[in-house]
Structures are given as C-alpha cells and as structure tokens.
Amino acid sequence: MRNIWVALISFSMAGLAVPAEGKELKAGDTYMCSWGAGTAARAQELKLSGVSLYAARQKIQSYKFAKSWMRMMAMGITEQTYDSPTRMKPAAVRQSFYDDCVKYKLARK
Incomplete structure (x- = not known):
C-alpha cells in the first residue's frame, strides 16, 4: 500500500512540473534581461573600482540609449x-541578475 502512495505522489508531482516547463520567454523579455544583467555588471565593476555613485550616474547620462525606458x-x-x-x-x-529576471518573467506568465 505504501508503494502505491509513493507512486501516486510521484506521478502527481511530475504532472505538475510538465506545464511549468512549457513556458517560454518572448524575445523582448530575453533582451531586457540580458541588457539589465549587463548594466548591473557594469555598475558592479564601477563600484568595485571605487567610482562614486555620482560619477556612475554622470556616465549613464552621457550614454546614448536605443529605447526611451533604458536610461x-x-x-x-x-x-x-x-x-x-x-x-x-x-x-x-550578471549571471545572478539574468537568472532572477528570467525567473520573474516566467512567473508572470
């Protein structure tokens, strides 16, 4: 009897996992996550090298961005x-930001 319950629980858990695998990100979501991850990595690099937040903000203001939301x-x-x-x-x-962004985007679907 115990083996039957273990088998039933295993199959039900597998059945719940299948719909979660079918979700895919849109190209725009993937782009946003990778762009944000790159931005976070550059900010961390500036921070570790001793650049102040004020100077980092000034650098961001000097960049040209492709989309209005990016700045x-x-x-x-x-x-x-x-x-x-x-x-x-x-x-x-970069990796941590990208992974968390993808998880967030998938959870929203």
Whole structure:
C-alpha cells in the first residue's frame, strides 16, 4: 500500500512540473534581461573600482540609449547595485541578475 502512495505522489508531482516547463520567454523579455544583467555588471565593476555613485550616474547620462525606458532603468539598476553591500565579481552579478529576471518573467506568465 505504501508503494502505491509513493507512486501516486510521484506521478502527481511530475504532472505538475510538465506545464511549468512549457513556458517560454518572448524575445523582448530575453533582451531586457540580458541588457539589465549587463548594466548591473557594469555598475558592479564601477563600484568595485571605487567610482562614486555620482560619477556612475554622470556616465549613464552621457550614454546614448536605443529605447526611451533604458536610461531610467539603468539609473535604477545602478543605484540598487551601489546600495547593495555585496562584493561579488561583475560576472557573478550578471549571471545572478539574468537568472532572477528570467525567473520573474516566467512567473508572470
């Protein structure tokens, strides 16, 4: 009897996991996540090299952005990066940001 319950629970858990796998990101969501991850990595690089938040903001203001939402998003990402006490390497920040962004986008679907 115990084996039957274990089998039933296993199949029900597998049945719940299948619909979650079918979700895919749109190209725009993937682009936004990768762009944001790159922005976070650059901000972390500036932070670790000793550049002040004020100077980082000035650099962002001098950049040309392809889309209107990018400037404010870059400012927000940079401020959050500077507010964080983490000393992670920029590559780790990029990967962490990208993974969390993808999880968030998939959860919204």
